Structure formats: structure tokens, C-alpha cells
Amino acid sequence: MTARIAPAPGDRLKEQGMADADQATSGDWKAECDDAIAEMARRRIPFQASDLVREGLVTEPTNHHQWGPRFAYAARRGVIREVAATKSRRTASRSSRLVTWIGAA
Numbered sequence: 001m002t003a004r005i006a007p008a009p010g011d012r013l014k015e016q017g018m019a020d021a022d023q024a025t026s027g028d029w030k031a032e033c034d035d036a037i038a039e040m041a042r043r044r045i046p047f048q049a050s051d052l053v054r055e056g057l058v059t060e061p062t063n064h065h066q067w068g069p070r071f072a073y074a075a076r077r078g079v080i081r082e083v084a085a086t087k088s089r090r091t092a093s094r095s096s097r098l099v100t101w102i103g104a105a
Helices: 007-023 027-043 049-054 064-076
Strands: 080-087 097-103
Touching: 007 064, 027 049, 027 064, 027 097, 064 080, 064 097
Parallel strands: none
Antiparallel strands: 080 097
16 A cells, blocks of 8 residues: 655645744844845845845844745745755755745746
8 A cells, every 4th residue: 555645734834834933033024034035036136045144135034944934925925936946955954945036027
């Protein structure tokens, strides 16, 4: 018998984790991050979260999980779109999915 994978529970847990991370994020940092994402989107070059910090557009969040909800929000609004994904090499990220984005407009 072949085991079946049920992605729905995992998707729900992911959404809950992102909601929890977003709830724990200051409104000021959210606004700063959203502005930074919009700026990089306007530049029409591929970018990752680390590029926002390197460009001086936003500071690192208090928890690296706080990036995900901001990028998901921008993608849902049509500001950015995914162009590539790899696994992060940062130990603290535990090989999490590392996405490269570009402006969608």
C-alpha cells in the first residue's frame, strides 16, 4: 500500500505559523519592510530578503520568520512574483526555502 501525503494539514500549520509571526511583528517594522519590498520591486531586479537589508532599506527583523508574512502579503497584492527558489545555507534558517522575487508590475 502506498502512503498518501495530505498537504492540507501542513498548509494549515504553515499559515498559522505565518500568522503567529506576523502578529508578533511591530507595525513599524511591517511598514518599513513593505516599503522596502515595494522599492526593490520598482527596481525590476531579482532580490531576496537579505538584499533589502544590504541596501539599507530595512533592518533585520527580531525573528527571521517575520520575513515570510511580508513577502506573502506583497505577492498576494501583486507587487512581487517568485522567480526562483533554493534552500537557505544559513544555519539559523535550517535549510528553509529561500525565494528570489522580482517586481510583478
